[in-house]
Amino acid sequence: MSRYAYVNGNFTRFNQAKVHIEDRGLQFGDSVYEVWAAKDGVLLDDIGHLHRLSRSLGMLRIELPLPLGSLKPIIGNLLRLNRVKNGLVYLQITRGVAPRDHPFPKNATPTIIITVRPKNYAQLEAKAQKGIKIVTKKDLRWKRVDIKTTNLLPNLLAKQEAIDEGAEDVWFFDDNGKITEGSAQNAWILNKEGNLQTRGLGEDILGGITRSTIMALAKKLNLKIVEKPFSVQEAIEAREAFVTSATSFVTAVVEIDGRPIGNGNVGSVATILRKAYFEN
Ligand SMILES: Cc1ncc(COP(=O)(O)O)c(C=O)c1O
Structure with a gap:
């Protein structure tokens, strides 16, 4: 069971983690995501997935509100907090929260969500x-x-x-x-x-x-x-x-x-x- 999620800069108890009802990820699917496998505490193909995330964000003109390089230590911390060495990491970045309207909002800050989940590699x-x-x-x-x-x-x-x-x-x-x-x-x-x-x-x-x-x-x-x-x-x-x-x-x-x-x-x-x- 996951105990913590990362939401917009905070490690939050998983069952209390929330995003706003007017998040554009929820309303329009205006968001990108990445999935990494973690095996024996190592994030597989970490750089490749980060590069693709950066490309996806660029294509949608979503600006990451923190340096790309800071995501890996955040993911590492989340894995440790959840005591997960073997599992999956899910990261989603949305354009942020704004009154529902199709054009890009001027001042929205992207929402960042990261969750981890254990995986049984022997079963897999x-x-x-x-x-x-x-x-x-x-x-x-x-x-x-x-x-x-x-x-x-x-x-x-x-x-x-x-x-x-x-x-x-x-x-x-x-x-x-x-x-x-x-x-x-x-x-x-x-x-x-x-x-x-x-x-x-x-x-x-x-x-x-x-x-x-x-x-x-x-x-x-x-x-x-x-x-x-x-x-x-x-x-x-x-x-x-x-x-x-x-x-x-x-x-x-x-x-x-x-x-x-x-x-x-x-x-x-x-x-x-x-x-x-x-x-x-
Ligand atoms: C449509 C689609 N194709 C291919 C892949 C495989 O990509 P990756 O090897 O980066 O997981 C994915 C992964 O989620 C996918 O959703």
Whole structure:
């Protein structure tokens, strides 16, 4: 159980932590967020996530009211206060509080919220060893999903539909039938030629921090990477499929739209990359 949250400069008892009813994050989703995994007290890919946060804020023209560099010690303090060494850190920054009106308010101070939550890595590992089933759905999100905003309604609806259909998650496809990404993960395959394939960066996917770390690790392991969109059919016919994110690390996809991927078991390349991520 979390005991403390960070809200606008204060470490507050979790069950008393509050933001204003006219916060623009609440009213418009006028906010950005980041998620880090903490493992053995270490914040994974800390710099990458901070850089992306800074970019997201810049794209929305939200000015951070404190130096970016001060966030890491604040997160460290929050983890210690909650006695969490293994867990997830959630940070959200909104444009702030103002009477409800679409234009940017002149004098609002951004709201900063940070929460942490413990995670049982042994349980996660057991789950990852089974892999996940996914279904594909049309990508109905807005056209700037490269910005990590809290506008996640299409992701939530699609994920719930996937769960209702007996899968664990969803991969979105674009108007050309090519996979963009998952509801909260980047999508990868080991294609028929034996190369790793994932969509290239653009406005239609989030530039995953885990994606770029895995890319660097794969290069070190002499795996060839192709940054090119792939179709639903190519995914179904792939040797392996997997997702990457700060919450799933590298997790194999064993079934897409009811069809087994490869032999229907967790693939060896996904396993190697997951291991490499933790040893990195
Ligand atoms: C839509 C989407 N794509 C990809 C990712 C993976 O990003 P990261 O590896 O930085 O967690 C996320 C993470 O939340 C996401 O929401």
